[in-house]
Amino acid sequence: MASSTNITHQNYQINKSDRIRVNGNQPCIVWFTGLSGSGKSTLANAVELILFEKGISTYVLDGDNIRNGLNSNVDFSTEGRKENIRRIGEVAKLFVDAGLVVLTAFISPFKSDRDMIRTLVEKGEFFEIFVDCPIEVCEQRDVKGLYKKARAGEITDFTGISSPFEKPTQSELTVRTSEMNVKDASTRIAEYILKTIAHEK
Amino acid sequence: MASSTNITHQNYQINKSDRIRVNGNQPCIVWFTGLSGSGKSTLANAVELILFEKGISTYVLDGDNIRNGLNSNVDFSTEGRKENIRRIGEVAKLFVDAGLVVLTAFISPFKSDRDMIRTLVEKGEFFEIFVDCPIEVCEQRDVKGLYKKARAGEITDFTGISSPFEKPTQSELTVRTSEMNVKDASTRIAEYILKTIAHEK
Numbered sequence: 001m002a003s004s005t006n007i008t009h010q011n012y013q014i015n016k017s018d019r020i021r022v023n024g025n026q027p028c029i030v031w032f033t034g035l036s037g038s039g040k041s042t043l044a045n046a047v048e049l050i051l052f053e054k055g056i057s058t059y060v061l062d063g064d065n066i067r068n069g070l071n072s073n074v075d076f077s078t079e080g081r082k083e084n085i086r087r088i089g090e091v092a093k094l095f096v097d098a099g100l101v102v103l104t105a106f107i108s109p110f111k112s113d114r115d116m117i118r119t120l121v122e123k124g125e126f127f128e129i130f131v132d133c134p135i136e137v138c139e140q141r142d143v144k145g146l147y148k149k150a151r152a153g154e155i156t157d158f159t160g161i162s163s164p165f166e167k168p169t170q171s172e173l174t175v176r177t178s179e180m181n182v183k184d185a186s187t188r189i190a191e192y193i194l195k196t197i198a199h200e201k
Numbered sequence: 202m203a204s205s206t207n208i209t210h211q212n213y214q215i216n217k218s219d220r221i222r223v224n225g226n227q228p229c230i231v232w233f234t235g236l237s238g239s240g241k242s243t244l245a246n247a248v249e250l251i252l253f254e255k256g257i258s259t260y261v262l263d264g265d266n267i268r269n270g271l272n273s274n275v276d277f278s279t280e281g282r283k284e285n286i287r288r289i290g291e292v293a294k295l296f297v298d299a300g301l302v303v304l305t306a307f308i309s310p311f312k313s314d315r316d317m318i319r320t321l322v323e324k325g326e327f328f329e330i331f332v333d334c335p336i337e338v339c340e341q342r343d344v345k346g347l348y349k350k351a352r353a354g355e356i357t358d359f360t361g362i363s364s365p366f367e368k369p370t371q372s373e374l375t376v377r378t379s380e381m382n383v384k385d386a387s388t389r390i391a392e393y394i395l396k397t398i399a400h401e402k
Contacts, residue, residue: 012250013246013249013261014244014246014249014250014253014259014261018253023257045213045214045215048214048215049213049214049215052215052219052223053269054221055298056217057258057300059295059298059299060214060215061295065295065298069291069294069295069321070292070295075312082275087271087288090270090271091271091292091295093270094260094262094266094270094292095296095299096265096273097260098258098260098296100299120270131218133382169367176298199280
């Protein structure tokens, strides 16, 4: 069969339903939002570990794997920060389509950006986790030394100092990391996710 | 434990090795390159189906899920096309990091772009599949009506007509879709991939 019509569009493609059937759980975006130093990445990794050990396919998107790669050409201007979050949302959507639970750890200070991401996926596929921590505590931790630089004026538009953080009003879950340790907070989030996405195989 | 040092960086994160151990296979990028109408998407989907049925975690990136989403703000200028492929490569890399076999179906006419993607991942994680088909055959198929538009001058910089296609010189595999049907071509590619990425669980 060597005719020019050999390669025509095939109807059968693996789709999200096939992946859900095999994986035994719904895919979703677990979107952590909060100030720098509030504990987003730590929690995302801790929650991933719990889910992974339950046999769930997971992936974490954070500054480490996004800023030097896909978003290396995005600056920190207002427009750039919007584009940064938009791309992360679109990539997270692809991971959901691929059947994974994708956890994202970005400050994402603007409600409009977060709400936009929510609309990218289906109802029930987006969980906003507000990592709530007083700025005084974040600043005291200052793991990356960024608050010091922001106070010294070396970083402009720094969320919480010189740029607003719009607190979520419709988060699926809020964890107060100044009042809870990592183990308790991550367990609480993982239990919530597991309960919500569980399917029978 | 409600001190400000509750949330500090945890050393343990799920990494690619953990995913390989659980999945039982190496992740990789299967990069299809070839003219419009050569059969890239059809083959990517057919190969995915074979791999998926073997229990391998897979995903296909193609125009359908990239152009309207992540790359909706990329134009078709020389610079735009380069950025288009760069972003696809970076996303493919994230999927590899997540442990998946990611298949991509884009014309990707320039050798330098394809070679750049190869450098993004580790040795043995990038397979370039040249979907080789004479332009006469592609043009005769003209599934999307694009060749007609290109000949009429309605599309500029159309690969094979008004813009070059740089044939791969170091592809892992070449399939001639004017001489092979979809079943045979996809089986050949899938067997090659399976043999190369197989691990014992």
